[in-house]
Amino acid sequence: MACGDKTIRSQVFYPPINLITDTTQLIRDTPYIYDINNDKLIPLELKNFPPEEDFLLCGMGIYEDEKNEPNKLYVFFTNHKKTGSVIEIFEHILNTNELVHLSTVKNDLIITPNDVVPVSKDEFYVTNDHGHETGFWREFGDITRRPWGNVVFHSSITNTTEIVADSIRYxxxxxxxxxxxxxxxxxxxxxxxxxxxxxSNNKLHLSESLFTGLSIDNISVDEQTGEIYCAATQKPLAALVYMRDRTGKAPPQPAAIIKVSNNTAEDKFYGIKYSQKIIFEDNGSILPSVSIATADRQRNVMLLGTFRGDGIARCELESLIEIN
Structure with missing residues (x-):
């Protein structure tokens, strides 16, 4: 997981919320491993990463090749440097406390990267949440919910970068x-x-659009069941106020976790492939916002994270599913 200074993210510099007030301060976020068994956070040390470079994180993704490299993970981050947003690629050897920097991907098509998912150690998809980095048109796009975002595919194997899905609302x-x-x-x-x-050519074909009625942030997949967990905001306007608050006095965002599963009800015969259910709601008393929910079914744990808060929340997965 990636952890940053919430003061910097709310008052100093954080391009994902169009906050750019100080471009001189060096910013260095810290990635951590969360040891579920021992309920312990372990900081990771960056190796081979330039000490003068910013490391301001937003999204991340992990690629593993259990067959050929069983003890190694490749970790991809969206890094919002003051010189421009990029994708950073690291290598992590299991049971160590290090992240070894391998490469930086910078491209004119990667303009407002939010999250990244690797599909090999050399290839990834990344979301551009806005069509403009800063300025009036970015603000206009937010207010009017313009479909100016896209998904970009990059391959370091073929040295190609291309837009593979377009006209998306944030x-x-x-x-x-x-x-x-x-x-x-x-x-x-x-x-x-x-x-x-x-x-096969890495293009994307939209097969389903599932309307939830909530403002979705990050998503995760249960490796055992294939169920999808969406962290969402229940009141988008309140979320916008919270994200843009520079005083720390804005009320927290009411949040929800949506579980999306294969539809087993009778209406599946009418073409409804997926079902959705809210399994968790929070008025802000647990976390000021919820930006990610991920399940560890083996340990019966669901972890909730936030882009601006003092920590993470841990829940019993089965209790959430049984109650709902």
């Missing part, structure tokens, strides 16, 4: 299923979970 979180044949995108302004089929 594409936020992105992830994939177990074999990377499907790509899931949550939209904050559209309130939709977009389900794409990934083609």
């Amino acid at each position: 594409p936020n979180g992105i992830t994939s299923n177990w074999d990377n044949s499907k790509i899931y995108v949550g939209t904050s302004a559209g309130g939709e979970l977009l389900i794409y089929d990934r083609k």
